[in-house]
Amino acid sequence: MFKLILRNVGARKMRLAMSALAIVLGVAFLSGVLVFSNGLSKTFDGIIQGTTPDGLVRVEGAESFSGGATGVSAATVSPEVVQKLDDLPEVDIAEGNVDGYGMYVIDADGDLLGGTGAPTLAFNRTEAPNMDGGKILQLLHGRWGTGADEIVLDEGSAKKAGYEIGDTVKLITPIGELERTATLVGTAEFNQGGTAGATLIIFDTPGAQEVFLNGRDAFTTIGLTAADGVSQAELVKAAKTVLPPGFEAVKGDVVVEESQDAMAQFLDVIKTFLLVFALIAVIVGAFIIVNTFSILVAQRSRESALLRALGASKRQVTASVLAEAFVMALFASTVGIGLGWALARGLAAMFSAVGLDIEGTFLNLSTSTVVISYLVGIVVTLVAALMPARRAGKVAPVAAMRADNVVDKGSLRRRTLIGSVVLVAAALAAIAGLAGVDGMPAAAWLGIGAFTSLLTVAVLSPVIGAPVLRACRLVFGRLFGTPGRLAGENAMRDPRRTGATASALMIGLALVSTIAVMAGSMKASVDHVVDEEFRPDFIAQSVIFAPFSTTVGDRMEEVDGVATVSRQQMFDARIDDKKDSDTIGAADASYDDVAHLEALHGSVDFGAGKAVINEDEAEKKGYEVGDTLTLHVQGDKKITVEVGGIAKENVTIFPVNVPLDVVEKAGLQRQDNSLSIVLADGADSATVKKALDKVAEPIPLVEVNDKEGFAETIRGQVNQLLFMIYGLLALAIIIAIIGIVNTLGLSVLERTREIGLLRSIGMTRRQLRRTITLESVAIAVLGAVLGMALGLIYGVLLQRVLKEDLTVLFVPFGQLLVFGVIAVIVGVLAAVIPAIRASRLNVLAAISTE
């Protein structure tokens, strides 16, 4: 029996290779994502481990990887503290660090370097080793700098920015003056190699102090190296005895863990995102396996019957098909894993384009990746092949004697009946979601309904798709005459086959259409919100939501025609006894007027020195006017603020907002996150805009936008995400194309004699190619119509469920039309190879085929 299975696999190489391709791609994507995300984690773990000393002294409550976007403590320690620590017998070396957040490099072309991806880190170079005893930094070229006018950049950033040693580098500074220049004197990198795309700006200690601490001889953190035989715990315990209040000593291991956790949160989002698409690819691949094996089993029914007649049991016939699937899955998974390894490099290249560099040496196949990939590839293939395999076992032995090669397929009635019941259940789940039935979030109800209905429609596609195919037949016949009519007939010849093939494409298009409706609604909602709540004439914000120097606002205030510049900053704080920190908004006295805040209770005037709570938050947490909030800020500072008013829900403020002076009271660095600009009466908007742009010009970080420009920026961000998702879904569509190629190839093979007959009675090669192409288009159109219909329904329902955020429904009919056109193109492309093969068939050989 085993010999027969291997022979079978060998004899049907081409057909199996095509369906194996579907599994190859699915597994490749899966293993590629796994390899990539492992590499991603390892890259960051390596950097974190390699840059952390045995112990660290820092402002109490400071989170290591916050990047300083939401408040940087202005607290520092003096050199005396460093000396005291250095004198401790447990401490081998204590080195003061100066970390400057918010500095950016302007590249040689005047554009911001990096920014949207990995962070830019500016700091002083120290000789302190990391916890493994190695150097933290390694100089690659040139020398280390001296003073504030000389810097060393990491090698990668210097190259990307187009700077060479000796060049003058432009830097954006986070406080005070907007920009400064320094000479590039060397390039370096983290000792374990690479920076994962982060930009490093390295000063010497006096240089960093001049730039970030106005020249004060002080430090933001202190790195500790334990003396020989002293554990991290002992080191920290000893250090605590000499620390000033508001500072804490932390074990290196803890810092590493914190950083890794913070990184993991961010990396998990990427991983999950990519894995979802890998899963979609695998499911689409499974459809193709089902279909290919169904066709193979049908074409082989006489052989199966012969086996049965010769004494093979049902089980043996079924098992032989499954074994064949297993051999194919093993082969396909192996190729897929290899391909995935290459794909991970492709993903890495893609992410490096947005600033996340992954060391190539970390992109390896781990045991778990290999095991998971094989498991998924094999299990999915076997499950998919199970139904066709059972059908093969059911072939009656007498079929071997019959002349015709038709398997009894039974009626579609049972399928229709069960499918309809399941569809009703799916619809009920969706209704439960809309009605807000308890037990699960609305989106989860909807998700269950969507997933179930997608699979059910796939199963029912031979029935549901019939009208679409009939329409195709009619239209093709009208447009293309007899070849068109023949194509329409062929597509309807085996509805199961056509339906299953179209379903693979349907899944991709359903998702693409759902996303299109969501994105369209998102953009429309943004426009709506911006229209309602964008009250100032201009807003100046960092493109990456990073804070910037208050000097920008100072200069804008001086622009002719500007009446008011209202400033907002955000920072992290724990409110009362809560464990996790929230982002708190801080706004100056004019903001309530600029933003047209309306008071529901009390006063929303920030000038009153009281907190303003947004309506929803007040409702959720039960805040009332007169309540007192205690804000816990890093450095062990506690600030109490009284609630002065509840504002009518407004998206331009945070849930909890305080007056701007709270920032300084909390010991945080004063910077701005957003500036709202109001014009003086009679000022010319265009002229003022030009002047404001000129103020922001030296720092590409800050963008000045009017209402339309602001909406446009957000729409641009939505589009970016949209195109990324489209790109990832393209794989599912490519797999679906392979499915169409496969089905058509098998159909052509099956109809060899018919093709010979058509050719002999006068069908030209061109007409034959057109017939096959149109059949392919019919399959693609069926998939597209079903997919877009479902996608439209899902999209609309999702918008209903998420209507709090997605206030406006927008159906992008233009885009859907484009999808339809793409589906037709997909059909045409999928038919190229089968059509050429069919038209090259020797007429004589084709007619005499058995």
Add this chain to the structure above:
Amino acid sequence: MTSPAVTTSATSPGSAAARAIGLTKVYGSGESEVHALAGVTLDLRAGEFTAIMGPSGSGKSTLMHCLAALDTPTSGEVIVDGTELGSLGDKELTVLRRTRIGFIFQAFNLIPTLTAKENILLPLSLAGSSADPEWFDAVIGTLGLGDRLGHRPSEMSGGQQQRVACARALVSKPSIIFADEPTGNLDSTSGADVLAFLRRSVDEFGQTIVMVTHDAVAASHCDRVIFLADGAVVDELARPDREQILEHITALQAAAAARQGA
């Protein structure tokens, strides 16, 4: 039945509807070289019902395939309805098959997705032209297919299917019809019906038909029987009966056996 005033061919009766001149066909090369046709020169006269007979491997099918523009000879020339085939490309050959040649095969003669009527009109619709309705009705009437036009092949008997195939071959008024064992898959009654119809289309419509067969009964319906052996024409009979044909076949087989024995 009244014969409609139609001529089925541009060629006048008695002249050659198709000619083979020095046809050879060689398969393989070197040691395994097989001469399927070893120089056949032959005129197939218009308005005649010709049978080509011969034992298996005599080259009768190869000869027909070459004459019908389905296969290309190794050397020699085929002329169909005044057109030399040697210089034609695939496209021209396809058009030639569509307009001037009709086919009837042994089995699998119809497209399963099309109705009988659609099958009959297929060559014309592929050419983008339509049938002469009078002629169509005449053909259908003669074949007794009037009540079957809306049926698909799977709903018809083998004899009915073969009659539809005959109608398809006739409806485009080809210069010549090639039939490859048209009764091979049919029971004797259905076979006789088909043969009678082919005979009538020669007699009443002036159609030229060439039939490959090894059935002496089938061949006895023909005006002329050509015998092939080892790739060459060895004999021919005019208007023979069944016994004459059988005698000839026996004689040819005896001669072949003698050659092999020698």
